[in-house]
Amino acid sequence: MRFSEYFKLTQYNQRSFDFVDVLLNTDVLLFVDPLRMQIEKKDIKNGLLFQECNNVLDDFFSTILDLYTNNKKIEAKKKFDNSHEINYTHIGYSTGKSSGNGNTPEILGRVFDNIIDQRLIEDNVINTLFDLNIFIDDFGKDHFSDLVVSIILKQLSDFTIQQAQEYKLILEEEREIGQYWDINEHNWKVLRSKVLLDQSGKPIILLPKKITVKDYFYKPEKYISDKVLVWRQNYHKDHETDLSKLFKNGIPSKKSIRNLEVKEEGLTLKEYLIKMTKKNPNLIKEFHTGIINPLLGTKSNVLTDKELTDYINMYRK
Structure with a gap:
């Protein structure tokens, strides 16, 4: 059952909504894309929300890195305790009823240990939060999206309340729904908020459709x-x-280079990318710069309303 069906908004369709009209009885394989927040920050209706999300994500990343680089690893790892998958969005890899495994403190600890131990900051390999998806093994788009959602939970909750008010839906009494990253205290805080409840009595967090994608453009x-x-x-x-x-023209095929430099060397894709980026840090800088224009144009990873509707319909039980 879609959100719109449960709340009797059937006179509307996905084109009418700023949010993803999710299925409430399962998870759909979609992800929150923080790069789209940067691109959409000039959006007339939700631009300020996306800018705020950007600022919060930047503060989380810089806070954790500052703690690590100042030999405060234990304090940094304590901040991972509150990052977990938010099951209220109904997106991600879970099948059937939303339950999810999400990020654990151990996973995030390994991620940032890896960053520091390999000197990925000092060697200009990792410069932004997006780079985690490019360079860190066992930390793909599912873990990345889960982390992003947990960090900006307050902003997504505010968005959900705004949408509920726009469509005159009844919000339930304020309750604790999780923890979010507070940009002023540089730490997690408990989020108490009015909520929409699904058929099981669990909170619903709506996601802006302009930042929700099937796949990241920014990927290994x-x-x-x-x-x-x-x-x-x-x-x-x-x-x-x-x-x-x-090769006749002296230019090896990409496949031949991958076989020689990745497969025959016994490297994972991300290990190889780290190795090459350390040799030429300009590669990732150029990738950062060059990725924006395609996302603004015809190669955008934003789904049309029809594509989003058809895709979600594939998950109907």
């Missing part, structure tokens, strides 16, 4: 294809390597 496969392998092709040609001599 795109980075290796668009930047890293192009650079390596030029390297092999310019240095007339043995690999380049196997």
